[in-house]
Amino acid sequence: MKYAIRHHLTYIYDRPVTLAPHVLGLRPRCDLAQTLQHFSLEVDPPPERLTDLIDLDGNDRVQLHFGTQPLDTLQITVCSTVETLRTNPFDFLLDPWASQLPFDYPAALAAQLQPYLGGVAGNFPSLDPVAVTLSRQLWLEANGNPIPFLWNLNELIHSSCKYGVRDTGEPLPPGITWTERSGSCRDFAILFMEVCRAVGLAARFVSGYQEGDPDWDERHLHAWVEVYLPGAGWRGYDPTQALAVGDRYIALVAAPSSRAASPFSGQLKTGVGAQSDLTYTLSIEPLKTASPDSQPDL
Numbered sequence: 001m002k003y004a005i006r007h008h009l010t011y012i013y014d015r016p017v018t019l020a021p022h023v024l025g026l027r028p029r030c031d032l033a034q035t036l037q038h039f040s041l042e043v044d045p046p047p048e049r050l051t052d053l054i055d056l057d058g059n060d061r062v063q064l065h066f067g068t069q070p071l072d073t074l075q076i077t078v079c080s081t082v083e084t085l086r087t088n089p090f091d092f093l094l095d096p097w098a099s100q101l102p103f104d105y106p107a108a109l110a111a112q113l114q115p116y117l118g119g120v121a122g123n124f125p126s127l128d129p130v131a132v133t134l135s136r137q138l139w140l141e142a143n144g145n146p147i148p149f150l151w152n153l154n155e156l157i158h159s160s161c162k163y164g165v166r167d168t169g170e171p172l173p174p175g176i177t178w179t180e181r182s183g184s185c186r187d188f189a190i191l192f193m194e195v196c197r198a199v200g201l202a203a204r205f206v207s208g209y210q211e212g213d214p215d216w217d218e219r220h221l222h223a224w225v226e227v228y229l230p231g232a233g234w235r236g237y238d239p240t241q242a243l244a245v246g247d248r249y250i251a252l253v254a255a256p257s258s259r260a261a262s263p264f265s266g267q268l269k270t271g272v273g274a275q276s277d278l279t280y281t282l283s284i285e286p287l288k289t290a291s292p293d294s295q296p297d298l
Contacts, residue, residue, distance in 0.1 A: 001247045002037075002287040005080045005209060009264070009280045016070035017274050022266025023055075024062040025207065025253040026078045034250060038081035045071055057204075057260065059253040070270070081287070082250050089244035092232030100144045102200030103230065113228060115256040116202035128194050130175035135198035146201065150227060150237055151244075153195055157188050158242035165220055168278060171258050186223040186258055188239040193225050202228040204254050205261045206236065209284055211248040219282040221263060226254055250284075 007026060030036040041050070041062060049065040097104065105113065118127075138156070142148035161177065166184040174194040177183040183191070189205055196203040203225050210222040224238040224245055234254070236245025255261040268274065 001211070002081065002083045003209075003211070003250060004283075004285045004287055005078075005082065005250065006283045007078045007080075007280065008282075009076045009278065011074040012277045012279075013072045013074075013271065014275045014277075015271055016072050017271030018068055018070055018269040019064075019066040019074070020267045020269045021066070022064045022264065024064060024076070024078075025059060025261070025263045025265075026076075027060045027062060027252070028080050028082045028208070029059065029251045029253070033084065033086040035083045035085065036080065037083060038079070040079045042075075042077040044075040045069070055253075055255075057253070057255045059255070059261075061253075064266075068269075076264070080250075084247035084250060086246050089235065089246040092229065092235070094146070094229055095231035098146065098230040101139060101142075101146050101149060103146075105200075105230075109230070113202040116204050116228065117197055117200065127198050128174040130178050131191065131194035132198045134178060135195045138195065139199055146229065149199070150196070150201075153192060154237050154239050154244075155242050157191060157239035161188060163188070163240055167220070167280075184223075185238075185240040189223045189225050190258060192237065192239045196225070196227055204228075204234070204256055205258045206251050206254045207258075207261045207263050208249060208251040208253075209282075210238070210241070210250075211284055211286065219284055221282070222249075223258070223261075224249070 005028075024041070027039055028034065028036050043064060047064040048067045051063040051065065053061050053063055055061050138149055138152050141152055160181055162182040164182060164184060171186045171190040172183055174191040177187040177191045186205075193203040193205060206224050206226050208222055208224070209219075212219065222240070224236055224240070226234040226236050226245075229235050236249065236251075238245055238249070252263060253261045
């Protein structure tokens with residue numbers, strides 16, 4: 001699939017402020033699952049300097065360096081063209097030693113995966129006991145098999161919890177989401193991650209876009225989870241939609257916590273305590289791609 005994406009954000013502050021450097025994570029990834037074909041960024045008022053960088057988790061970011069002139073409005077417009085490539089999210093075989101949970105990771109791999117194996121880093125200090133209990137129930141139902149475990153968890157969150165849009169704010173603790181049986185996509189992603197980590201599955205938070213229903217009037221940023229499966233690498237699961245992530249998803253950034261995967265972050269230099277109001281518009285338009293059998297006109 002190929003998509004044209006336009007994402008416009010407006011921040012209105014209740015008093016003039018000056019901004020410390022901000023980091024933008026709205027540049028889609030470019031990897032085996034998707035190819036970024038075009039990217040443009042407009043910022044008003046323009047920053048004094050833009051710096052491209054690759055963060056600790058391998059995400060492409062843009063750092064915005066602002067001057068000392070106070071502002072009360074900040075507008076950001078990002079346009080991207082992305083081709084998604086993962087038509088079959090189940091095209092993998094696990095390593096033979098990874099057929100039963102919990103995995104007995106080789107020491108070197110276990111060390112690399114540590115940030116993705118503990119409590120939801122950056123959000124909560126330790127594994128939520130509600131998630132631990134839920135993980136044991138699902139482990140028994142799946143007989144310790146990781147693939148049914150993940151699929152059952154995906155379906156359980158989707159079928160048991162009521163979805164609602166919440167544009168701002170930290171994710172809810174996993175136990176609250178499961179107890180209340182409701183939340184936003186990032187709440188469901190955090191719950192999914194926590195249950196995975198409780199049985200030793202490395203998981204990370206993903207911010208991005210999802211095509212959704214073409215009849216929807218509104219589009220929103222989306223969140224889902226990638227789980228590291230030995231032999232398959234990082235594979236996506238979306239408990240909001242009860243789907244394995246394929247070619248109708250566009251990933252922006254992935255990190256061990258939702259905070260580290262924020263699409264836009266930064267602090268104020270002056271005007272600390274000022275409140276901001278965020279409005280945005282988002283369009284995700286599928287584009288026609290040429291058939292591999294088509295011939296050019298002569």
